Amino acid sequence: MRLLDVKNLRTIFHIGVGNVDAVRGISFHVDKGEFLGIVGESGSGKSVTMLSVMGLLPEYASREADQILFDGTELTALTPRQMRGVQGKEIGMVFQDPMTSLNPLYTVGQQIEEPLRIHLGLKKAEARQRALELLDRVEIPDPKTRLKQYPHELSGGMRQRVMIAIAIACEPKMIIADEPTTALDVTIQAQILELLDHLKKNSGSSVVMITHDLGVIASMCTRIIVMYGGLICEEGSAREIFYRPKHPYTWGLLNSVPQIELHKHKKLIPIPGTPPDMISPPAGCPFAPRCRHCMQICRMMPPPETVLPDGHRVFCHLMHPNAPKVEREVNA
Amino acid sequence: MGWYILKRLIAGILSMIVLITVAFFMMHAMPGDPFSVDDNKKVDPAVLDRLRDKYGLTKPIGEQYLDYWGLLLRGDLGISLKPEKQDQTVNSIIAETFPLSAQIGAYAVILSLIVGIPLGILSALRRGKATDLSIMAFATIGISVPTFVIAILLMWLFSSRLGMQISHWEYDFQHYILPVVCLSLGPIAYIARQTRSSMLEALEQDYIRTARAKGVQEWKVIVKHALKNALTPVITYLGPLVAGLLTGSFIIENTFSVPGIGKYFVESVTGRDYSMIMGIVVFFGAFVVVCNLLSDILLAIIDPRVKLDR
Numbered sequence: 001m002r003l004l005d006v007k008n009l010r011t012i013f014h015i016g017v018g019n020v021d022a023v024r025g026i027s028f029h030v031d032k033g034e035f036l037g038i039v040g041e042s043g044s045g046k047s048v049t050m051l052s053v054m055g056l057l058p059e060y061a062s063r064e065a066d067q068i069l070f071d072g073t074e075l076t077a078l079t080p081r082q083m084r085g086v087q088g089k090e091i092g093m094v095f096q097d098p099m100t101s102l103n104p105l106y107t108v109g110q111q112i113e114e115p116l117r118i119h120l121g122l123k124k125a126e127a128r129q130r131a132l133e134l135l136d137r138v139e140i141p142d143p144k145t146r147l148k149q150y151p152h153e154l155s156g157g158m159r160q161r162v163m164i165a166i167a168i169a170c171e172p173k174m175i176i177a178d179e180p181t182t183a184l185d186v187t188i189q190a191q192i193l194e195l196l197d198h199l200k201k202n203s204g205s206s207v208v209m210i211t212h213d214l215g216v217i218a219s220m221c222t223r224i225i226v227m228y229g230g231l232i233c234e235e236g237s238a239r240e241i242f243y244r245p246k247h248p249y250t251w252g253l254l255n256s257v258p259q260i261e262l263h264k265h266k267k268l269i270p271i272p273g274t275p276p277d278m279i280s281p282p283a284g285c286p287f288a289p290r291c292r293h294c295m296q297i298c299r300m301m302p303p304p305e306t307v308l309p310d311g312h313r314v315f316c317h318l319m320h321p322n323a324p325k326v327e328r329e330v331n332a
Numbered sequence: 333m334g335w336y337i338l339k340r341l342i343a344g345i346l347s348m349i350v351l352i353t354v355a356f357f358m359m360h361a362m363p364g365d366p367f368s369v370d371d372n373k374k375v376d377p378a379v380l381d382r383l384r385d386k387y388g389l390t391k392p393i394g395e396q397y398l399d400y401w402g403l404l405l406r407g408d409l410g411i412s413l414k415p416e417k418q419d420q421t422v423n424s425i426i427a428e429t430f431p432l433s434a435q436i437g438a439y440a441v442i443l444s445l446i447v448g449i450p451l452g453i454l455s456a457l458r459r460g461k462a463t464d465l466s467i468m469a470f471a472t473i474g475i476s477v478p479t480f481v482i483a484i485l486l487m488w489l490f491s492s493r494l495g496m497q498i499s500h501w502e503y504d505f506q507h508y509i510l511p512v513v514c515l516s517l518g519p520i521a522y523i524a525r526q527t528r529s530s531m532l533e534a535l536e537q538d539y540i541r542t543a544r545a546k547g548v549q550e551w552k553v554i555v556k557h558a559l560k561n562a563l564t565p566v567i568t569y570l571g572p573l574v575a576g577l578l579t580g581s582f583i584i585e586n587t588f589s590v591p592g593i594g595k596y597f598v599e600s601v602t603g604r605d606y607s608m609i610m611g612i613v614v615f616f617g618a619f620v621v622v623c624n625l626l627s628d629i630l631l632a633i634i635d636p637r638v639k640l641d642r
Contacts, residue, residue, distance in 0.1 A: 054545065056541060056544055056545055080550070084547040084548075084549065085547065086547070087544065087545055087546065087547035088545060088546035088547035088548075089547060092545075093542075093545040095538060095541065095542060095545075097538060100537060100538040100539065101538040101539055101541070101542045102539055102542065103539040103542070103543070103557055103561070104539070104561070104635070104636070104637055105560050105561060105634065105635060105636065114543075114546055114548060115546040115547060115548075118546070118547055118548060118549075119547060150636040150637070152636070152637050163542070166542070166546060167545075
């Protein structure tokens with residue numbers, strides 16, 4: 001069952017020097033109850049994609065899509081007022097930096113109670129009670145004291161737990177986590193990921209995890225979308241992406257993930273070059289200039305979609321039957 | 333909190349001591365004395381000497397300084413040295429004239445806030461549009477044109493063109509309105525600019541995106557989440573603003589014939605009215621200290637990150 005079905009999403013930022021094509025016509029879906037990972041480096045359009053779905057783009061951005069169907073509702077047809085009924089209620093969002101994502105002038109309790117009062121119409125005392133339960137659910141010790149504290153009195157990990165409590169407050173059908181662990185210590189990262197996984201399993205809601213770190217989502221995601229230059233490169237089950245990746249960019253990403261347990265002398269292979277300039281994106285495959293297997297056609301035409309039998313989608317000219325057969329180089 | 337206030341009060345008293353000492357000696361370092369001004373040229377020098385004797389001006393300066401502290405500690409600011417004031421005490425002059433200045437100043441503070449803050453918000457929300465540009469043009473004029481120019485223009489407009497009778501002071505609405513408007517133009521401009529820039533900064537913050545992601549109504553995002561954060565610099569400005577406006581303005585009070593305290597400050601300096609100068613220095617100084625303390629406390633109430641006890 002599909003919870004979210006996006007067709008041909010395009011997001012453009014209108015800035016002084018020109019238009020930045022942040023997302024350039026992508027289609028994807030999120031299934032009910034799945035843990036979807038969206039992976040890509042900075043500027044690949046992964047965050048913007050989900051902000052576009054959520055209707056949280058800044059004023060100078062414009063969004064177009066043939067369809068953004070969420071749980072039977074066409075989001076592109078909603079007024080801002082109707083959209084607010086989705087934000088925080090149907091879709092919860094956790095952001096990257098818990099230091100700056102909470103309002104410094106309101107207590108933790110006030111910030112958790114806000115969506116409860118808006119969407120569920122709870123009275124102050126009921127909302128307070130719910131907030132207490134939520135803090136407990138995100139495993140914050142001594143929730144009674146924490147409720148009355150201000151964000152600056154909490155550690156980074158605690159604040160991210162509070163953010164998660166806000167996101168799950170109204171039992172949303174989908175939780176978007178935008179690099180939720182990037183700003184945290186490594187030890188805390190694991191705890192936050194575990195918490196998200198735990199909450200997902202208990203509530204049955206879908207989670208979309210945006211990250212630049214394949215390692216972060218390896219153990220949890222059921223499906224992974226790899227993005228580059230505002231386009232999807234490859235999409236498939238976590239198993240497919242990790243064990244049978246088809247796109248040279250995915251190869252590059254996998255080769256640059258450090259693996260502790262393997263051979264000591266294995267070297268990480270970085271991807272040479274820099275991401276494309278999105279003000280004048282390349283006509284062909286955005287990864288072509290950095291691709292080891294780049295062919296002439298790659299620079300001229302965007303690669304078509306190739307769907308493999310198990311639903312694994314690849315956008316690469318190498319998938320053409322007449323293309324040279326290339327193998328992924330493995331860390332030596 | 334209690335400790336903090338106590339500490340601030342002690343610091344305030346220390347700065348008052350420095351202020352009084354510096355003002356006292358600088359005042360006496362000025363050439364001449366209260367009885368050597370032009371008006372007294374025709375008076376017999378012997379009479380003037382007796383007057384100096386009467387008010388203790390012939391004593392050594394150190395003794396005069398200690399005498400002044402003796403008076404001050406008893407809450408007495410002394411007697412005005414100007415013969416036309418007929419030995420009125422400085423305390424009574426302040427008690428008579430300050431309430432009116434404070435009243436006009438308080439109205440001006442309120443007007444500045446209720447006009448300045450909304451203008452700043454509007455400007456920030458319509459950034460780059462015609463509304464924003466006109467508000468900012470107005471604000472630039474408000475900050476750069478001196479008060480006396482505005483005062484005289486308003487005087488001319490209302491009195492000479494619109495026929496309002498404002499050449500002498502009356503305690504009614506039409507006499508209050510011009511001095512209040514004049515006094516608040518500068519602060520309105522300043523507050524509008526400050527609110528605009530801190531609003532723009534606040535609206536860029538991550539917690540605004542969080543609020544929107546929670547589905548908070550747009551006006552609440554602006555007022556509850558952005559404005560409250562944006563008001564911090566305005567509150568910091570509030571202390572000096574209240575102190576400055578409530579203590580009266582020489583120019584405004586002179587232009588609109590307001591019998592307030594503002595004009596005494598200038599008159600007393602030009603007339604070397606020693607006890608009046610000191611009285612006003614002490615009074616204004618204490619007022620500034622208290623206003624700053626109050627605005628800092630208000631800031632701590634609004635922003636929990638401000639720790640008063642440090």
